[in-house]
Amino acid sequence: xxxxxxxxxxxxxxxxxxxxxxxxxxxxxxxxxxxxxxxxxxxxxxxxxxxxxxxxxxxxxxxxxxxxxxxxxxxxxxxxxxxxxxxxxxxxxxxxxxxxxxxxxxxxxxxxxxxxxxxxxxxxxxxxxxxxxxxxxxxxxxxxxxxxxxxxxxxxxxxxxxxxxxxxxxxxxxxxxxxxxxxxxxxxxxxxxxxxxxxxxxxxxxxxxxxxxxxxxxxxxxxxxxxxxxxxxxxxxxxxxxxxxxxxxxxxxxxxxxxxxxxxxxxxxxxxxxxxxxxxxxxxxxxxxxxxxxxxxxxxxxxxxxxxxxxxxxxxxxxxxxxxxxxxxxxxxxxxxxxxxxxxxxxxxxxxxxxxxxxxxxxxxxxxxxxxxxxxxxxxxxxxxxxxxxxxxxxxxxxxxxxxxxxxxxxxxxxxxxxxxxxxxxxxxxxxxxxxxxxxxxxxxxxxxxxxxxxxxxxxxxxxxxxxxxxxxxxxxxxxxxxxxxxxxxxxxxxxxxxxxxxxxxxxxxxxxxxxxxxxxxxxxxxxxxxxxxxxxxxxxxxxxxxxxxxxxxxxxxxxxxxxxxxxxxxxxxxxxxxxxxxxxxxxxxxxxxxxxxxxxxxxxxxxxxxxxxxxxxxxxxxxxxxxxxxxxxxxxxxxxxxxxxxxxxxxxxxxxxxxxxxxxxxxxxxxxxxxxxxxxxxxxxxxxx
Numbered sequence: 287x288x289x290x291x292x293x294x295x296x297x298x299x300x301x302x303x304x305x306x307x308x309x310x311x312x313x314x315x316x317x318x319x320x321x322x323x324x325x326x327x328x329x330x331x332x333x334x335x336x337x338x339x340x341x342x343x344x345x346x347x348x349x350x351x352x353x354x355x356x357x358x359x360x361x362x363x364x365x366x367x368x369x370x371x372x373x374x375x376x377x378x379x380x381x382x383x384x385x386x387x388x389x390x391x392x393x394x395x396x397x398x399x400x401x402x403x404x405x406x407x408x409x410x411x412x413x414x415x416x417x418x419x420x421x422x423x424x425x426x427x428x429x430x431x432x433x434x435x436x437x438x439x440x441x442x443x444x445x446x447x448x449x450x451x452x453x454x455x456x457x458x459x460x461x462x463x464x465x466x467x468x469x470x471x472x473x474x475x476x477x478x479x480x481x482x483x484x485x486x487x488x489x490x491x492x493x494x495x496x497x498x499x500x501x502x503x504x505x506x507x508x509x510x511x512x513x514x515x516x517x518x519x520x521x522x523x524x525x526x527x528x529x530x531x532x533x534x535x536x537x538x539x540x541x542x543x544x545x546x547x548x549x550x551x552x553x554x555x556x557x558x559x560x561x562x563x564x565x566x567x568x569x570x571x572x573x574x575x576x577x578x579x580x581x582x583x584x585x586x587x588x589x590x591x592x593x594x595x596x597x598x599x600x601x602x603x604x605x606x607x608x609x610x611x612x613x614x615x616x617x618x619x620x621x622x623x624x625x626x627x628x629x630x631x632x633x634x635x636x637x638x639x640x641x642x643x644x645x646x647x648x649x650x651x652x653x654x655x656x657x658x659x660x661x662x663x664x665x666x667x668x669x670x671x672x673x674x675x676x677x678x679x680x681x682x683x684x685x686x687x688x689x690x691x692x693x694x695x696x697x698x699x700x701x702x703x704x705x706x707x708x709x710x711x712x713x714x715x716x717x718x719x720x721x722x723x724x725x726x727x728x729x730x731x732x733x734x735x736x737x738x739x740x741x742x743x744x745x746x747x748x749x750x751x752x753x754x755x756x757x758x759x760x761x762x763x764x765x766x767x768x769x770x771x772x773x774x775x776x777x778x779x780x781x782x783x784x785x786x787x788x789x790x791x792x793x794x795x796x797x798x799x800x801x802x803x804x805x806x807x808x809x810x811x812x813x814x815x816x817x818x819x820x821x822x823x824x825x826x827x828x829x830x831x832x833x834x835x836x837x838x839x840x841x842x843x844x845x846x847x848x849x850x851x852x853x854x855x856x857x858x859x860x861x862x863x864x865x866x867x868x869x870x871x872x873x874x875x876x877x878x879x880x881x882x883x884x885x886x887x888x889x890x891x892x893x894x895x896x897x898x899x900x901x902x903x904x905x906x907x908x909x910x911x912x913x914x915x916x917x918x919x920x921x922x923x924x925x926x927x928x929x930x931x932x933x934x935x936x937x938x939x940x941x942x943x944x945x946x947x948x949x950x951x952x953x954x955x956x957x958x959x960x961x962x963x964x965x966x967x968x969x970x971x972x973x974x975x976x
Contacts, residue, residue, distance in 0.1 A: 308680040311711045312687060313895060314694045314760070316770040318673040318888075321621035325672055326688050328353070329392055330625050331613055332666055333361040334645060335580065336632035337393065339436065344633070344646055344654050352663035353670075361627045362579065363395040363438060364445065367429035368422060374404055376425050380433045387430065387437045389494045392625055394579050395438035396501065399447035402478055403454040403471070410454040411467035415474055423481035431491045440496050440625070442534055442579060443482050446503035447475045448518050469517060476500070476525040483529030496624070498532035498577050505535055505558050508813035508850035512783060512879060520565060527570050532624050533562050536580040539608040540845070551611035552682075552701050552840020553851025557811035557881060559619070560852055564882035567778040577624040578616060583608035585642050597634075597641035599733060603658035605629065605643065607728040607753040610665065611840070614684040614699050620673075630659045661734055665726055665755050669695050675772055675894070677805075681839050681854060683708060683750070689768075694760040700750035701840040708748045710758075713895055715744050717763040724757040772804055772890040779883055786814070788876035794869045794883045801864045805888040806857040810871060813850040814878030816843075820853060821912075823872045826861045834912035834974065850881070862887065906962045906969040908948075915955055915975050919948035923962065932973070933959045950975050 317324055337360035338345045349358060370377055403410040430437050451471040452458035483497040500522050507515035539549045559576060566574045583605035588596050609628040616626040634641035635648050645659045671690030678685050682702035688695045700706050720742050727735040748756060779794040824831050837853045871880060907922040932941040935957055958973040
């Protein structure tokens with residue numbers, strides 16, 4: 287995402303081309319944990335929106351090709367015992383099973399709210415369904431206990447129920463939206479989830495089942511000053527929070543082949559999940575797990591459908607880009623993410639609507655072939671092992687890295703609309719044999735391009751197109767032995783959804799923080815109009831931190847009604863106290879809300895190595911690099927007899943100094959380049975005065 291414009295495009299381009307540098311640092315000797323999770327759990331993420339109850343040759347070959355567990359049957363079933371009711375009549379149950387039921391791992395069973403609100407002649411906004419709701423919930427639990435053959439690990443009672451609330455009262459069926467009636471139906475829907483949760487949890491034989499919900503569609507939580515959040519997801523957590531095991535949501539980028547319609551990839555999906563986590567902590571005093579039971583990209587039907595085929599390979603491929611964008615961030619929630627299911631469906635005839643989203647298509651002669659959706663699985667098929675430390679100084683370059691035996695797997699993905707040139711900094715190349723490089727480029731107007739190459743030396747740079755994914759596999763002579771450990775932990779506050787009042791501090795307290803060597807990030811999520819600032823003044827324990835640079839992951843959301851996203855602000859770990867920490871946030875303009883504030887701390891056992899000796903040799907930083915005219919800038923440097931020169935972007939020298947302070951009262955507002963001269967190299971930093 288680009289900064290809010292403080293100069294012309296030409297000036298920003300001048301600075302970017304001459305002075306910016308994207309660096310990916312790979313420290314494969316430092317094992318990384320997210321809470322206590324280090325191993326990459328492939329089963330959570332390498333899934334599909336499908337179910338095969340019986341043996342299928344294509345599916346078995348697919349699992350074998352893409353390293354999917356042999357016992358995997360699929361992850362979504364639109365069928366549960368509630369579906370056996372006819373006109374509200376609860377059937378008898380066969381006593382086919384006894385004892386603790388084995389669950390089908392990674393399977394989510396769901397249904398439709400119409401099963402509860404089945405009678406089209408009734409107004410369910412006023413109909414009392416409380417007794418029916420409890421009776422059906424007990425029946426569902428009893429059926430899973432005694433009769434049902436394939437017991438899912440997860441029961442998600444209804445799929446996207448809230449958006450269909452308008453269908454269950456007479457005026458709504460004619461298209462009239464009545465807020466009070468919608469609210470009543472949503473409340474009754476929530477109560478059914480509560481009833482099911484309580485029913486399942488009281489049956490010892492179902493101890494391995496988890497109840498989740500509510501499968502939120504279109505989670506535009508920020509809509510109407512977070513009114514949508516308050517009336518739907520917040521209400522759900524308030525009513526059901528103690529009785530479900532997992533909170534679920536659906537996340538999609540917009541329709542079509544281009545970028546219109548909005549993207550949740552990047553900062554928006556992060557803010558949605560952070561808000562659920564933050565409110566879970568506030569209300570339940572713990573952060574409940576999350577599942578994303580559908581995600582990807584909603585792609586359009588083909589022109590002329592249903593009179594023509596709805597399968598077109600370029601259209602089919604578009605969702606893969608969004609799926610990789612999102613799963614990169616889901617993997618970063620390894621301790622809390624239960625499952626993530628890309629909307630990739632099973633065999634479809636080309637005449638079927640969802641052939642546009644299928645993994646296989648079947649032609650008129652019955653011939654089956656894999657579609658471009660296979661590319662999602664292709665890029666992840668070899669990835670396994672334990673997490674290692676990898677760092678990007680560009681928030682739009684997503685990264686994940688793992689070690690398995692003598693191999694290092696590095697996955698990089700570009701969220702930025704523009705091509706990014708990346709420098710790769712592998713800290714220790716000793717014993718490196720070769721590097722395999724797999725690249726996937728997905729285009730708007732042609733078939734994706736998958737390439738695979740091998741080279742003997744570690745690549746020093748890459749060029750990543752928008753949406754391009756690269757998997758690098760580093761092969762070493764010997765098994766990799768870790769010599770350090772870093773653990774990532776999130777800290778939450780009891781305050782959330784705070785209105786933003788201009789020049790007024792919102793203060794948040796974080797307790798029991800484990801400080802020390804390492805890294806930290808302030809995850810500050812905001813919902814604001816597009817014309818309002820995304821550059822707050824932030825103080826941690828009274829010390830102001832630098833919010834300069836790009837702190838928004840992905841695009842700037844200009845195609846959405848307003849901005850709702852997570853600002854990811856780097857924090858110097860030495861600013862954090864052991865125990866309690868106070869963070870204040872202030873914006874210069876009025877409007878919108880701070881939806882959640884989360885402090886993410888990565889604490890290392892030993893001091894971290896994040897740069898090679900060559901890069902460590904000279905240090906030159908401006909603190910801060912974004913300042914009000916009249917403030918003093920401190921130069922943090924380890925260079926003896928440091929001499930610096932300040933230039934305008936047009937190259938005019940405006941100041942020369944030889945100490946560690948810059949008096950900005952002599953500079954007019956604008957963008958400057960500060961150069962530090964040493965014997966061997968010129969170091970440059972950007973300085974913005976406002």
